[in-house]
Every structure is written in C-alpha cells, then in structure tokens.
Amino acid sequence: MKRIGILSLGAFAPPKRLxxxxxxxxxxxxxxxxxxxxxxxxxxxxxxxxxxxLAVEAARACLAGRAERPDxxxxxxxxxxxxCPYQASRIAHALALESPAAFDVNAACSGLVYSLAIAxxxxxxxxxxxxxxTAGEKMSxxxxxxxxxxxxxxxxxxxxxxxxxxxxxxxxxxxxxxxxPWGAELVRMGDRQGNPNFWQDGKQVFKFAVQTLERVLGILxxxxxxxxxxxxxxxxHQANLRVAEAVAEQTGLPMERFVMNVQRxxxxxxxxxxxxxxxxxxxGRFRAGDTVFLIGFGGGLSWAGATLKW
Ligand code: UT7
Numbered sequence: 220m221k222r223i224g225i226l227s228l229g230a231f232a233p234p235k236r237l238x239x240x241x242x243x244x245x246x247x248x249x250x251x252x253x254x255x256x257x258x259x260x261x262x263x264x265x266x267x268x269x270x271x272x273l274a275v276e277a278a279r280a281c282l283a284g285r286a287e288r289p290d291x292x293x294x295x296x297x298x299x300x301x302x303c304p305y306q307a308s309r310i311a312h313a314l315a316l317e318s319p320a321a322f323d324v325n326a327a328c329s330g331l332v333y334s335l336a337i338a339x340x341x342x343x344x345x346x347x348x349x350x351x352x353t354a355g356e357k358m359s360x361x362x363x364x365x366x367x368x369x370x371x372x373x374x375x376x377x378x379x380x381x382x383x384x385x386x387x388x389x390x391x392x393x394x395x396x397x398x399x400p401w402g403a404e405l406v407r408m409g410d411r412q413g414n415p416n417f418w419q420d421g422k423q424v425f426k427f428a429v430q431t432l433e434r435v436l437g438i439l440x441x442x443x444x445x446x447x448x449x450x451x452x453x454x455x456h457q458a459n460l461r462v463a464e465a466v467a468e469q470t471g472l473p474m475e476r477f478v479m480n481v482q483r484x485x486x487x488x489x490x491x492x493x494x495x496x497x498x499x500x501x502x503g504r505f506r507a508g509d510t511v512f513l514i515g516f517g518g519g520l521s522w523a524g525a526t527l528k529w
Contacts, residue, residue: 223339224387225527226349229281229379230497231273232484233265237374246367253371258460262374262485264359269300271309273377273490274355278310281351281379289314289351289381292321293338295330295489297409297518298357299323310353320347326398327406328456328517330354330489331378332525335513336394338382350382354490361408363415372458373417374485378493389511393526395438402427402520424520428458429465431516435524436466439512443526450476451510454499456517457481457491478504488517505529 238261239250253259265273274294282289294307304312307321320341326333331354338350358373382391405427406419432455445451453476455463463477478499487494492513505511509529516522 221343221384222390223342223382223384224390226287226381226383226387227281227285228493228497228500229277229279230494231276231280231377232263232494233268233273233375235264235266236261237264239371242371245364246370248367248371256461257372258479258482259371259485260482263376265357265375268357270296270298270355270357271300271306272355273357273375274306274353274379275310275313277355277377277379277493278314278351278353281381282314285381287349287381287383289316289349290319291338291341291347291350292316292319293324293334293350293352294321295324295326295334295354296356297325297327297330297488298360306355310351326489326521326523327519328458328488328491329515329519329521329523331493332394332513332515332523333396333521335380335382335391335525336396336523339391339394342382342384348384351379352382353377353379354493356488356490358486358488361415361417363417368421369417369419372486374487376484376487376490376494378490378497380493390528391525392528393439393442395435395524397522399427399520405520406518408518425459425462427520428462428516431522432462432466432514433469435514435522436470436512439524439526443510445510449510450508451512452476452478452499452505454478454492454496454511454513456515457484457495458486458517489515
C-alpha cells in the first residue's frame, strides 16, 4: 500500500481587513460582544476576487519553487462563483497543469478534510502520484451584512496542500468522515441567485460542534495509538474560539494544543483548517514526532477528521 503525505502547504488571505470596529458602525453590535461570544477580532474580505482566485493564490504559494506537477486536483468550496466551470478546472487552468484529473468537493466547512481523504484514497488505489488539494471560500458573497447574528462570523480565504506518494514530510495516516442528516437544515446558504442568505441555528450547531470535535478527536486519538507523553495538536474548523475552549475544558487538553487563528480570519468555511495549519507550520509550532489532528465540522451537518504525523 502506498504511503501518502503532505509535501507542502500554501495559504492566501486577501488584504482587506474587516474589524469589529467596522461592524460596530454598520450593525447593532459591539467589539466586546463579538470577542466574548466568538473570539473573532477581524476577518479578511476578498475584493475583486472570486472563491477560485483565492484557491489559485493558495495553490501558487503551495507549489512555489517546486518541480512537482499535480496529476490530480481536488477543490473544496461551498462558495464557488459558478458550478461550471467548476473550481478545480479553473485552478488547473490557472496553473497550466497538463491533463490532471480534477473535480470539486462540497462538504461545507468539512470540505478540505473530506478532500484530503478522497485525494489520498485515490492516490493509494490509483495511478495518481501528486494531488493538489485546495479550499477557496468567499463567504462574504453569501453573508448578509445587515444581520448582526451572522455577519460578524465570516471571512474569505484560500488554502492548499500538495500530497505526494514519495518524499513527503508529514504522513497522512488516518481519516474519519461522516454526516448527521438530522441536522441538514440547520445551516443554509447559497441559493444560486447570489443572495446573501446565510442562516444557521447557532445554538444547535454550537452544541453539535463541541460534541463532534470531542468525539472525532477521541476516535482519531485512540486509533493513533499515542503513548503517554506523546505530543499532539488539534487543528479544528475555525468557527468560534468557544468551541475549542469547551472541548479543552472537557478533555483537559490545554488550549495551547488547539491551533486557533479565528481571531484574525473569522470563519472561512473549508479554508479555515488549511489557513490555521499553514500558519502553525510556518511558525514552527509542530516538531518532528508530533501528531496533528485536523477536525472539521459544519453544514450538513458534516464532520471530518484526519491524522498527520509531523
Ligand atoms: O461553520 C459552521 C459551524 N458553525 C458553528 O460552529 C457556529 C456555532 N454557533 C456559534 O458560534 C454561536 O451560536 C454564535 C456565535 C453564532 C452565536 O452566539 P450565542 O452565544 O449562541 O448567541 P445567541 O445567538 O444565543 O444570541 C444571544 C443574544 C441574543 O439576544 P437576546 O435574544 O438574548 O436578547 C441575540 O440577539 O445576543 C444577541 N446577538 C448579538 N448582540 C450583539 C446576536 N448577535 C449579536 C451581535 N451583537 N452580533
């Protein structure tokens, strides 16, 4: 069986910042409320860029200086500007790739982890040797900036990972995917007319998020066979700082082991885990031998976990 791992990571956040102070001027909210309930202080907004452009920029960063050319492109997005051309084909075109297999995945906020699982499985069972996995999300497209309950949450961003079957640095050893159909209607967005119509049952989804993060972490941790004293980190979907804080309290895992940057980027749907992972890797937060669990949850209600050996 081929062993698959991550060779490089890339991320892109558009330069325009939308701060809590900016939102205080447009809706009935306060910086204090937003920080206390979510941890978010600012987010990035893509101006003049579509979701696929954000994925392309992240992919360029991921492939910069590398000779490897992907033969498979799996693109996660729930905010793609068109259904056709689909996002993976736009990315392959922008990067001038030569006849890769290319398709999109939409599993809402869990989409990047779903895509890593799908790409690595295709690589193990098929001819593919180098997979570009991306997430490009323009959440601002569907955000209603008159609705204070949701407009404070979201930002735009892109992320990318290059998976290879040799020479990788961080092996992808395990994954776990699922969906809770009973909650299918609890997060809604995107009516193809481009209306800013995001809606969620925040309280129910919060409960699901905390339970799911703890449960999937438990599953992956058990299967990883960690010895006492082995260091591990969790990179959760960046929806709300309080979700991680609740799981930290329940599990006793200190907050330093949760990789969080929701404070600076808000919720970027499926791009969020990639943005957080790339930043932590670049800052040298992980060391060889660490285990890193990526855990997504969100609309669907979907969930997805993956294990990386650093
Ligand atoms: O990415 C997909 C996964 N999504 C998630 O994981 C999201 C999970 N849910 C959450 O993160 C939280 O539920 C929210 C951040 C969305 C909301 O926080 P909450 O603590 O559940 O607040 P709430 O909706 O219960 O609202 C509490 C109060 C309400 O006022 P009343 O009814 O108590 O008078 C709201 O009207 O806060 C009010 N409120 C606000 N006040 C100031 C709601 N939004 C705001 C706001 N500023 N922006």
